[in-house]
Amino acid sequence: MLTMIAKRVAMAIPSLIGVVVVTFFLTRALPGDPAAYFAGPAATPTAIEQIRVKLGLDRPLAEQFARYVIDLGQGNLGNSLTTGQPVLTELRTRLPASAELTLLGLLVSILIAVPLGIVAATRPNSLVDHACRVVSTAGVSLPVFFTGLILVYVFYYLLGWAPAPLGRLDVFYDAPPQITGFYLIDSLIARQPEVFLASLKQLILPALTLGIFSLAPIARMTRASMLAVLSSDFVRTARASGLSAFTVIVTYAFRNAMLPVVTTLGMVFSFLLGANVLVEKVFAWPGIGSYAVEALLASDFAPVQGFVLTMAVMYVALNLLIDVLYGLIDPRVRLEA
Amino acid sequence: MTDIVSAQRPDGGLAALIRHARYVIGENPVTGFAFALFVLIVLAAVLGPDIVPYDPLASDTAQALKPPSAHHWFGTDQLGRDVFSRVVVATRLDFFIAVASVALVFVIGGFAGVAAGFFGDWTDRIVGRVADTIMAFPLFVLAMGIVAALGNTVQNIVLATAIVNFPLYARIARAEANVRREAGFVEAARLSGNSDWRILAFQILPNVFPILVVQMSLTMGYAILNAAGLSFIGLGVRPPTPEWGIMVAEGASFMVSGQWWNAFFPGLALMVAVFCFNLLGDGLRDMVDPRRRT
Amino acid sequence: MTAAPALSVEELSVEFRTRSGIVRALDNVSFAVGKGETVALVGESGSGKSVTAYAVMGILDPAGKVTAGRAVLGGLDLLSAKPSQLAEVRGREIAMIFQNPRTALNPIRPVGRQIADVLIRHGNVPRREAPAQAIEMLRAVGITDPARRARAYPFEMSGGMCQRVMIAIALAAKPSLLIADEPTTGLDVTTQAVIMDLVAGLANELGMATIFITHDLALAGQRSSRIVVMHAGHVVENAPTRELFEHPRHPYTAELIAATPDAAASLEALAAIPGSLPDLRRTDLPPCRYSERCPRKSDACAQPLPQAAAGSGHIVACWNPLPLRAVNAPTESAA
Numbered sequence: 001m002l003t004m005i006a007k008r009v010a011m012a013i014p015s016l017i018g019v020v021v022v023t024f025f026l027t028r029a030l031p032g033d034p035a036a037y038f039a040g041p042a043a044t045p046t047a048i049e050q051i052r053v054k055l056g057l058d059r060p061l062a063e064q065f066a067r068y069v070i071d072l073g074q075g076n077l078g079n080s081l082t083t084g085q086p087v088l089t090e091l092r093t094r095l096p097a098s099a100e101l102t103l104l105g106l107l108v109s110i111l112i113a114v115p116l117g118i119v120a121a122t123r124p125n126s127l128v129d130h131a132c133r134v135v136s137t138a139g140v141s142l143p144v145f146f147t148g149l150i151l152v153y154v155f156y157y158l159l160g161w162a163p164a165p166l167g168r169l170d171v172f173y174d175a176p177p178q179i180t181g182f183y184l185i186d187s188l189i190a191r192q193p194e195v196f197l198a199s200l201k202q203l204i205l206p207a208l209t210l211g212i213f214s215l216a217p218i219a220r221m222t223r224a225s226m227l228a229v230l231s232s233d234f235v236r237t238a239r240a241s242g243l244s245a246f247t248v249i250v251t252y253a254f255r256n257a258m259l260p261v262v263t264t265l266g267m268v269f270s271f272l273l274g275a276n277v278l279v280e281k282v283f284a285w286p287g288i289g290s291y292a293v294e295a296l297l298a299s300d301f302a303p304v305q306g307f308v309l310t311m312a313v314m315y316v317a318l319n320l321l322i323d324v325l326y327g328l329i330d331p332r333v334r335l336e337a
Numbered sequence: 338m339t340d341i342v343s344a345q346r347p348d349g350g351l352a353a354l355i356r357h358a359r360y361v362i363g364e365n366p367v368t369g370f371a372f373a374l375f376v377l378i379v380l381a382a383v384l385g386p387d388i389v390p391y392d393p394l395a396s397d398t399a400q401a402l403k404p405p406s407a408h409h410w411f412g413t414d415q416l417g418r419d420v421f422s423r424v425v426v427a428t429r430l431d432f433f434i435a436v437a438s439v440a441l442v443f444v445i446g447g448f449a450g451v452a453a454g455f456f457g458d459w460t461d462r463i464v465g466r467v468a469d470t471i472m473a474f475p476l477f478v479l480a481m482g483i484v485a486a487l488g489n490t491v492q493n494i495v496l497a498t499a500i501v502n503f504p505l506y507a508r509i510a511r512a513e514a515n516v517r518r519e520a521g522f523v524e525a526a527r528l529s530g531n532s533d534w535r536i537l538a539f540q541i542l543p544n545v546f547p548i549l550v551v552q553m554s555l556t557m558g559y560a561i562l563n564a565a566g567l568s569f570i571g572l573g574v575r576p577p578t579p580e581w582g583i584m585v586a587e588g589a590s591f592m593v594s595g596q597w598w599n600a601f602f603p604g605l606a607l608m609v610a611v612f613c614f615n616l617l618g619d620g621l622r623d624m625v626d627p628r629r630r631t
Numbered sequence: 632m633t634a635a636p637a638l639s640v641e642e643l644s645v646e647f648r649t650r651s652g653i654v655r656a657l658d659n660v661s662f663a664v665g666k667g668e669t670v671a672l673v674g675e676s677g678s679g680k681s682v683t684a685y686a687v688m689g690i691l692d693p694a695g696k697v698t699a700g701r702a703v704l705g706g707l708d709l710l711s712a713k714p715s716q717l718a719e720v721r722g723r724e725i726a727m728i729f730q731n732p733r734t735a736l737n738p739i740r741p742v743g744r745q746i747a748d749v750l751i752r753h754g755n756v757p758r759r760e761a762p763a764q765a766i767e768m769l770r771a772v773g774i775t776d777p778a779r780r781a782r783a784y785p786f787e788m789s790g791g792m793c794q795r796v797m798i799a800i801a802l803a804a805k806p807s808l809l810i811a812d813e814p815t816t817g818l819d820v821t822t823q824a825v826i827m828d829l830v831a832g833l834a835n836e837l838g839m840a841t842i843f844i845t846h847d848l849a850l851a852g853q854r855s856s857r858i859v860v861m862h863a864g865h866v867v868e869n870a871p872t873r874e875l876f877e878h879p880r881h882p883y884t885a886e887l888i889a890a891t892p893d894a895a896a897s898l899e900a901l902a903a904i905p906g907s908l909p910d911l912r913r914t915d916l917p918p919c920r921y922s923e924r925c926p927r928k929s930d931a932c933a934q935p936l937p938q939a940a941a942g943s944g945h946i947v948a949c950w951n952p953l954p955l956r957a958v959n960a961p962t963e964s965a966a
Contacts (some may be wrong), residue, residue, distance in 0.1 A: 009600070011448075014466075014469070015470070015473040016473075018466070018469065018470030018473055019470070019472070019473050019474065022470060022479075026482050026483070026485075026486040026912070027486065029486045029487060030486055030487075031488050052526070074495070124693070135617060137612075137616070138617075140558075140615060141558065141608050141611040141612035141615055142608060143562050143565055143566065143585070143604060143608065143611075144566075144567050144583075144606050145565075145566065145585060145586075145589075145608060146396070146585060146600075146604035146608065147396070149585070149589055149592050149600055149604065150601075150604075152592065152593055153592050153593070153595075153597050154592065157592075157593060157594070157595055164593070166592065171390050185372060201406065213446075231692075232731065232734070233731060233734040233735045234734065234735055234736055234737045234738065236690055236729070236735070237729060237735045237737075237797070237800070238724065238737070238748075239690050239721075239734065240688050240690050240721065240726070240727045240729075241721075241722040241726065241748075241749045241752075241800055241801070242717075242720070242721035242722025242723060242749075242752060242753060243722070243748055243749070243752055244718070244752065246547060248750060251739055251740075251748075252740075255739060255740075256737070256738070256739060259739075269475070270475045270476055271475075271476075272475075273475035273478060273811075274475045274476060274477025274478055274480075274566075275477070277477065277478070277481070277570060278477075278566055278570065280571060281569065281570055282589065293570045293571065296481075296485055296570070296571060296572065297571050301485075304481075304482070304485050305482075307478075308474070308478055308482040309483065311474070311475055311478045311568075312473055312474045312475070312479075315473065315474065316473055322821060329739065330739055331739055331784050332738065332739070332784070332786050335784070336789070
């Protein structure tokens, strides 16, 4: 088991190296003078020169790269022009907001897509099956920011059920004392049920938007996988042995069918992390996505670079986690001698 | 290329292809519908600016934010511009971005992939490394980074989309090239003295095309979504250029206060276009390889 | 055979809906299996032997439908029983083992658990005791170090061991009838013999009847007391083993025997059976589906098939059966 984890970690290292190299070149690929970018649009030529020396942009490329890596190792991602704060600090502060939103969105998605796929597979050509297929095809065509806007229009403007899309918490409430950064968890720990409800209300629409977005690939894969497993030899044996419908569908079919779905999660996360940025803009969510978007508008470059790097590292870590999870479920992978 | 080699090509010629296409489109009404929609989109892209009732850039603040009516089928936006005209004219830009991205990724991804599959060894390893590195990023985030680094232009959106889709095309092309490496017509081409590169470009790559064409249709949908998403957050296309993503961004704040038509119609256009390309891709998949029917 | 049979299949007909038409897979199939008897169901690929078993077990593909007939097990017609009644019977009174044992087992579940699942479901064994009982079952089917093996996964075991596990699963609830669908195909010859011995031994111990499905007539001859020959969804002959080999009455049976390899015969003597199975999607199938390849075809063959008695316990479905005379029985010497 541990060997498998170690192997997977080892395989992730080249990816990390690639990520670092690419993000390094992204800043150096800037058309014109990189120093001017980091100095900002309002900088004087002297300020630009100062920045150039300070950031070592006049040095040979190899030396710049070494410096870049060392800086990363020390957690130095540069400073934001607009706020003057270290990028790392700001990212760290805003990360829980994005994480809470993305995880909730994924949860919503799984809770809808997996049962949908299972029922569609166990009742082929039924209404549910057709609904599942429509959802799978239509779902990938919906632009996520459009979905978000429509939800806001219907549920906030027309029906008045949802609160205004103005961030994590209504102005009336204070954020709960920070432990995890997840308002839902922290408010429960601090025994503030009103804050919990208020945060939940703000979370529903953006989480639903993300959920709808990632519904399609999960439902499609669950259905396809279940269909394949239900017609497999070992399910036939289980049926012939007279095992209960529940045992056959859940213990035998479902667990095996989930294997390809877990693998699909990697791709789903790639979409989700990207969609996160768009959803944060629609709902004014104070996460790292909107942090990067605001920085872009202000031509503030260090946060953008830090954002891309952070997202990539998180993505590599998530994929690693998924691989390990897969190994937990499938003994054939775990026990490769 | 040499006539001997062309005659030995596996595919049966253009006439057979059209016949087969007609059959598939006829057999599955959904594919037929998608194809009709596709033609509509192309028409809008080509003829759009010439047939719209209003100038998409002409603002008329007196007419700002009027709901859909007989005069303005999709209403007007905050500067009084006719939304319908803007949506139709935007088709050209979004369609162009889609086509250009797909063409670019076919060339670079397809070529890299067949080279990797054909030569193996170091070529394979390098292409693999590049693809892995790209895939280590969440794709939209990488596109953001590329456009932010290279500058806010349509060309860079196209480039970013192509780069982000590179691994998928390289992988498919590589698998196909691996299979065809030893094929008869390749041997024949080699014997008649063609260099490896010419073989790759003119023999293998065209044969990989049918497999990739399914993916290309799907990628067109993705490219439009990508471009729209980038424009939505301020990267890429800039106002006042009509482009679906930017129009949704501009109309977003008004949607919250009830003026829905501003953002709705461009968003709808996005949906319809992407849906069309996805359906077309499914139909093409049936045409190319019926075994893979969903 | 005056005692009630363990299983009585009566006039079973099955159809499959496919893209290219309706396949009339089984037509009026009837045979019975006595208590403790081992009956072999023999025929070419496509003769309908497995379909018969699947129909009886109720695990037909969704495209398949039983259009007529009964399958009576212990007084209950399996084909018209309610799901709750079937649940009592399947796996408990009647069980099945399949070919390709490795794919027939759940790849991500330890084999001990798979046996325990059946024990808990049918064997009236409390949950706590099921794992220990599962280990005992593994021991009973001849697996060494059963306590350790119970935690193993199918991919860690050989084909023969997997088949033993399948047998353990099938026999866990001590059924009165076991259907074995080509259980030795894919196993090497030594393992084949060992597995067949195991099944025979356990059947003996439990007083269990067995239906042994195979395309190998020689194997059927060695292991069964009665053989039912099938062709294109019909039962063409049904006789005690020795009787079948000594006095085959149906032309097809005779061809099968002639085509069966045997240590004594030479390759040249092996005769291929002429023609091929008719397309079961045809709407104009003749009443006797063998008639189009049969050298003894006569005008009488246009009538619906008879169930002619050809001796005690010997039925042949033919208007022009082979005359009664002794024929060399290749497998007689083997027993």
